[in-house]
Amino acid sequence: MIELKGIVREYRNGDVVTPALTGIDLCIGKGEFAAVMGASGSGKTTLLHIIGCMDAPTSGIYRLDGEHLERASEKRLSAIRGQKISFVFQHFALLEDCTAAENVALPLLRQRMSGAERRAKVLAALEQVGIAGLARRKPSQLSGGQKQRTAIARAIVCGADILLADEPTGALDSRTGAEIMGVFQELNRMGKTIVIITHDRQVASCANRLIEMQDGRIIHDEAI
Secondary structure: OEEEEEEEEEEEEOOEEEEEEEEEEEEEOOOOEEEEEOOOOOOHHHHHHHHOOOOOOOEEEEEEOOEEOOOOOHHHHHHHHHHOEEEEOOOOOOOOOOOHHHHHHHHHHHOOOOHHHHHHHHHHHHHHOOOHHHOOOOHHHOOHHHHHHHHHHHHHOOOOOEEEEEOOOOOOOHHHHHHHHHHHHHHHHOOOEEEEEOOOHHHHOOOOEEEEEEOOEEEEEEEO
């Protein structure tokens, strides 16, 4: 599903070149649950952004479901983000003035569908993460775990097959974080491909593959 070959990502500031990724070779198959670990500055977030079509490599090959994306147009990358890939972030990225249901509905606003169909999809996503009864609450009325469940519901409402999560338990206590990882595990059992960035080995142990990075390279990759 996800194929990276010789991926390099460099950032330029005048004559200064800062390498972020230095030749990444990586394949992630459909239905895998991979955890990416590494110190700050190791390149893991850059890797996630390239997989998620939010950044482009300086050089190398990126294929998603066999389609070359390393030089795809922004219009095509935007379509990929809307159809195949969704993100979950550490600090939820919810709109404070919108209810949980309205936040989850945001990705659907770009699609042609009736209001009834949109409401049904939103309710189904909220039910999938266990908070259908909180649909009318605003983020200020939700706990951290409920906010992250809302963010996950927003990520799955369009039916994306790939979920990318950047430190999704980083703002949560350990018990709530474990509950959220249970949600990801259940989604993985339902067929979602998941790539998660974490500093926490307990969180990483919920995945079935561990990828460790250092200085822009993958230094360890094993099934767990």
